[in-house]
Amino acid sequence: MSDNMSEKQQELISIIVPSYNVEKYIDACVESICGQTYEKLEIILVDDGATDRTGEKCDEWADSDDRIKVIHQKNRGLSGARNAGIREAKGEYLAFIDSDDMIAKDYVETLYKCAVDNKVLLAQGRSNNFFKEEDIKEFTDSDGCKVLSSAEMCRILMSEYRKGWGIVMTKLFHRSLFDDLEFPEGRIHEDEYMVYRLFWKAGRIALSDRIVYYYRSKREGSITHSGFSLKRLDVLDARRKRYEFFEELGEKELQGYALLSLCQAQADCLGKLRNCDIDDKDKYIDEIKKELTENFREVKRTPTVSSKKKLSLWLDIYMPWVKRRK
Numbered sequence: 001m002s003d004n005m006s007e008k009q010q011e012l013i014s015i016i017v018p019s020y021n022v023e024k025y026i027d028a029c030v031e032s033i034c035g036q037t038y039e040k041l042e043i044i045l046v047d048d049g050a051t052d053r054t055g056e057k058c059d060e061w062a063d064s065d066d067r068i069k070v071i072h073q074k075n076r077g078l079s080g081a082r083n084a085g086i087r088e089a090k091g092e093y094l095a096f097i098d099s100d101d102m103i104a105k106d107y108v109e110t111l112y113k114c115a116v117d118n119k120v121l122l123a124q125g126r127s128n129n130f131f132k133e134e135d136i137k138e139f140t141d142s143d144g145c146k147v148l149s150s151a152e153m154c155r156i157l158m159s160e161y162r163k164g165w166g167i168v169m170t171k172l173f174h175r176s177l178f179d180d181l182e183f184p185e186g187r188i189h190e191d192e193y194m195v196y197r198l199f200w201k202a203g204r205i206a207l208s209d210r211i212v213y214y215y216r217s218k219r220e221g222s223i224t225h226s227g228f229s230l231k232r233l234d235v236l237d238a239r240r241k242r243y244e245f246f247e248e249l250g251e252k253e254l255q256g257y258a259l260l261s262l263c264q265a266q267a268d269c270l271g272k273l274r275n276c277d278i279d280d281k282d283k284y285i286d287e288i289k290k291e292l293t294e295n296f297r298e299v300k301r302t303p304t305v306s307s308k309k310k311l312s313l314w315l316d317i318y319m320p321w322v323k324r325r326k
Contacts, residue, residue: 013108013172014042014091017099018081023053025100025216028133030061030068032214033097038108043068044085045099049075054099079183079190086178094175096168100216102136107212111172114145114206121174122202125212127164141211148207151254153199158242158257159309167191168198170213177201184238188231192238196245228272233284235265256302259295260309266292267316292317 015033019026033043045062047055047070055072062068071084082096093112097103104110107125114123128139148156157165164170168191177198184193199205243258266288273281273288296317299305315322 010040011092011112012040012042012090013038013093013095013112014044014085014089014175015095015097015108016044016046016082016085016089017097018046018048018078018085019050019054019058019099020048020075020078020081021050021052021054022099023050023057026054026057027061028102029097029099032102032105034061034065034067035105036103036108037106038112041067041108042089042091044088045070046081046085047072048077048081049073076185077188079185079187082183082190083185086182089175092175094173094178095171097213098169098215101169102130102133102214102216104210104212104214106210108172110208110210110212114208115172115174118145118147118204118206120147120202120204120206121177122171122198123206123208124171125164125208125210127167127170127213127215128211129163129215129217131217136214139211139214142209144209146207147204150199150201150203150205151251153205154196154246154254155257157196157199158254158261164213164215166195168194169215171198173198174202187234187237189235189238192235193241196242200245228276228278230278230284232272233269236262236269236288239265253304256299256304259302260299260305260313263292263295263299263313264316266295267313267320271320 017029017033022029030043030045033041043065045058045068047058058070062070069088071088073081073084076084085096086094093115095108095111111123111125115121126141130136156162181194181197181201183190187193239258239262243255243262246254246258270285270288270292273285278284296313299313300310
């Protein structure tokens, strides 16, 4: 740790780790957290009703490091586990790590320094995917930190794909950002409901060029990589709420991008619904098609959405096979 950071290391930082049936992976995750260069940590492991040895492993880690505390609760899903961690947390800043992933040894130091040096409430780093842990050694990144406004962050979030932007795990939050926000329990796509609100509330966001988060790809049993189900339609509810959020604020440009991203999700869900074997899928297909048709008419009238994006969306809706062939 740098001397400069040693002088600044005064504030407690809480790391919240929702944990459910990850006995194969949780040791690597917690080890990467315990090995942080920033040491003043509170590590909250939330055993979310695991049915394997995850809860036992959490307790073993708590016995080995006095910075670790464990919450055992009935299964409430990822949002419920994160919310329980937030309520327990004593830190001035909060981070959320998924229990099958890993973080760089300077994850906390990097994001905390970005936040403090730039006097912001939210700092974000980069992420990269790995299949085997040895893949991490090959990752390359660079130093540097810049600051963007919440409006610019939301615009990029909704109009461009950038790895790690749409998830909370690449970010360090001042605890005040959660004073009146919590993760939506009973929903998946939790981060779709939250990230734009957190960006907006923060006002300014510091972006680090460092790869701080290592995302484990295609883990067996992962919700992200499981088959399509009606729960996946939660993404439409999340993006609809995002559109309504910017509409209520009168942010016309962001409202346009929010509607575009809702249409993109609707087109994607239609494709997946058509290829699945869910009962009564035609009912959902008809409902989504009707709303998408109305939304696309509005997108075509939106001046802030480029012609290229409008054409791309038209292809997604009416000729989806064209993109699949590329």
